Amino acid sequence: MKVYxxxxxxxxxxxxxxxxxHIQNFNENYKLFSKSExxxxxxxxxxxxxxxxxxxxFLRSFGYSNSIKIIFIxxxxxxxxxxxxxxxxxxxxxxxxxxxxFYVELDSISDFENEARKKRYEVFxxxxxxxxxxxxxxLNDSFEWSLMQKVR
Numbered sequence: 001m002k003v004y005x006x007x008x009x010x011x012x013x014x015x016x017x018x019x020x021x022h023i024q025n026f027n028e029n030y031k032l033f034s035k036s037e038x039x040x041x042x043x044x045x046x047x048x049x050x051x052x053x054x055x056x057x058f059l060r061s062f063g064y065s066n067s068i069k070i071i072f073i074x075x076x077x078x079x080x081x082x083x084x085x086x087x088x089x090x091x092x093x094x095x096x097x098x099x100x101x102f103y104v105e106l107d108s109i110s111d112f113e114n115e116a117r118k119k120r121y122e123v124f125x126x127x128x129x130x131x132x133x134x135x136x137x138x139l140n141d142s143f144e145w146s147l148m149q150k151v152r
Contacts, residue, residue: 012058020058027059038131039066042073042124043091045084050091052136057095067131072101073120077112 012020026032033039039056043049056068070092072085085101092099104119106112124133 012061016058020055020062023055024059024062024064033066033132033134035064035066037066038069040069040071040124040127040131040133042120042133042135043070043088044072045088046136049136052134053091053095053097056134068095068097069131070097070099071123071127072099073123074101074103075106075116075119076103077106077109077116 041049041052041056043053053068053070056064056066059066070088072088074081074085089099089101102123104116104123106115106119108115127133
């Protein structure tokens, strides 16, 4: 079995290598971001955004040298968010990435999802001239959103 080595001193298994290669090709075909562009990763601590960190780190084995900044948006609505923030901060530190939490206050809890989304995008807009903001989502996010809209 062939093992691939990353500059971040991690070993990639062949399937992982193939996946990252696919992402590299997708990125280059659709010109999402350049190999040296500043990247701002919005990370919640969920599996999708943690995978995004690893994905961008692994792209370094394909010649990417992006500056990476991790941002975390704290809605201040749950006790568990402090632990999530600390988790994301620890992962950022382990990879040597800059980390910045943003605390937002929601005006309306009755329409939490919409209000929280607006506040997140206000934070994202602060970075529009500083690089590309990347978000991690999985198919269930899309399904959950569609289901919530139908229930309303």
